[in-house]
Amino acid sequence: MQSLSKQISTKFERCAGISPSRLQLLHQLYLVDEISQTTLQKEVKIDSAAVTRHLKQLEVAGTVSRRNNPDDNRVTLVKLTDRGRHEIIVYKKEKQQFITQLLKDFDEQERSTLSDMLNRMIHHINQL
Secondary structure: OHHHHHHHHHHHHHHHOOOHHHHHHHHHHHHOOOEEHHHHHHHHOOOHHHHHHHHHHHHHOOOEEEEEEOOEEEEEEEEEOHHHHHHHHHHHHHHHHHHHHHOOOOOHHHHHHHHHHHHHHHHHHHHO
8 A cells, every 4th residue: 555655646746746745735725715834734744844844845936825923923824825726726637637547447336435445444544
């Protein structure tokens, strides 16, 4: 499973031009107007140093903006820029095409069974 995960991540990154971690960050930001960097880090379950590194690079690229919370200077607020919002829409389409290609030889029953099995595995992992 680890090998499959690594291969999927590598291929997706090549196809979409973005790492799964960054896509996950952008997707979470797409769901909210603005969020604290700490809350974002907890939502995506990526260590804080990696989140900071990704956000700095995304900020330089113009896809996210960060600012100090005016009510508490210790808190950094993060949100997508208009450019970032456009890019996440494109990435989501590319991800869907990637998944479609990945599962192209699976019939509907096989897809449903696979989805059920993966969801049960996620449930079991969360219980550990």
